[in-house]
Amino acid sequence: MNQGAEKKEQVAAWTADTKVVSKHAMELKQLDNGVIIPPSGWKCQKCDKTDNLWLNLTDGSILCGRRNWDGTGGNNHAVNHYNATGYPLAVKLGTITADLEAADVYSYDEDASVIDPLLARHLQHFGIDFSSLQKTEMTTAERELDQNTNFDWNRIQESGQEVEPLFGPGYTGLVNLGNSCYLAATMQVMFSTRGFCQRYYSNQSLKEAFGTAPADPTVDLNMQLTKLAHGLLSGKYSIPATKKDDAGDAAQTTLTAKQEGIPPRMFKSVIAAKHPEFSTMRQQDALEFFLHLIDQVERINIGSPTFDPSRSFKFGIEERLQCPSGKVAYNRRHDYILSLNIPLHKATNKNELEDFRKLKAEKDARG
Ligand SMILES: [Zn+2]
Incomplete structure (x- = not known):
């Protein structure tokens, strides 16, 4: 299997069980405001962003995507526009190609990547001929997969430490297949x-x-x-x-x-x-x-x-239950797991954990 096909299969597996037809797709009202979208050269209408742009399918506005928790991404202008107007569907510019099904349509109301069966018509409303457009951006699913397979753990580890690589029997790594x-x-x-x-x-x-x-x-x-x-x-x-080496010559390897x-x-x-x-x-x-x-x-x-x-x-567990009256009952069963309570108050990295919690709370607040 070549790289491209494998990637496509991974993306399909990633999204297959989640994408459904948006409840807004069939009845979507599109404004007759005369907006015509050019085939390239897009920019956010509220800032200077030229990538991660979303076309709102109701009014044809082009606005930037969400900011990621680490500060990368857009400036939230598209989602703010939805919050102000309630226009529910947007398509990510740069993901529209002749293969319309692969386009990244997002429903703010349903908070999910969705299918818009009328996408061709919705695009035509703003003068877009989808068959002539080129793919220049990753879809949400591709980006998620990319982030999950190329995750840089150092960014969330609480304390970085130099580790020594080990090789030999028993020291074999397992490749992450994407969330595995x-x-x-x-x-x-x-x-x-x-x-x-x-x-x-x-x-x-x-x-x-x-x-x-x-x-x-x-x-x-x-x-x-x-x-x-x-x-x-x-x-x-x-x-x-x-x-x-840089020339891609297999003989010149280090x-x-x-x-x-x-x-x-x-x-x-x-x-x-x-x-x-x-x-x-x-x-x-x-x-x-x-x-x-x-x-x-x-x-x-x-x-x-x-x-x-x-x-x-496998081990046996015996539980002893004692009533206030003094009566005692025993329960016996087999189990494979034993839950242990971790005394968090004895942790030595509480400050770092607090910092992480704060960052997470900020991220959650931003949505
Ligand atoms: Zn913007």
Whole structure:
């Protein structure tokens, strides 16, 4: 798969479950104010911004987008215009091309990227021939994906520290597939436990897993867990990445301090198959994923429970309930998780945390 197609697929997966037809699209009233939009050379009507511009589909005003929490982005002129007028739909200039479905239409009222089935007509109202326009801007979904896959963690880490890169068996990174950090974090923990390492690495070769897999090993969880284990634990993929020189000549490469890591795509599609949440590209809860994984691993090891690595996470809980009258009752159950309360008042980085909370509150207030 080439880069462009893969990106497009990722963006599709990112948005597929969220974009719906706007309730304002079919009945949208467009003002007969004689506004004609030129095919290029746009600028915000309230400031000097020439990128991140939104065309309001009611009155044809061109205004800049929202300011990001870190100060980048626009000056909020488009959203302010909506707040003043209630004109609900805007399309991002630079995302309109002959492929109209890919255009980024936003509904302020519904607070979501939406589909406008009448977009061609709505654009024509302001003299725009969509088939002649070029794509010059990222859509909201592309931008979100970009930010989530290229996230600069240093910007939110509470205290920066120089870390030493490590290579070798067990020091293999997992590539973020877009909001998949919950999966990466959970799997790194699982494969740091003896039960999982033995079951899927020391006691099972790739060849053995392949031999026992059903017709299609790409959809076999045992095979994919074994593949992931060998990828993470063999050390084969824990090597410094090479950087091509500026001319792009593969022969002229230098080693970097980073590693490329392995992308757990096949594993994710198997473990998430048919699951309504984990099969999406949305952010997920690592704890929920852990419980889902344990459940799946238990299922595929049902024939040989002594080899089931999920057993090492299982424990019994006994709860003692005492009534004021002195009567006592006991509850017994099995569980895989034990909640611990973290005494926040004992934290040593309270000031930094306060700063972060303040910044977040400001961001939330701006919307
Ligand atoms: Zn502006």
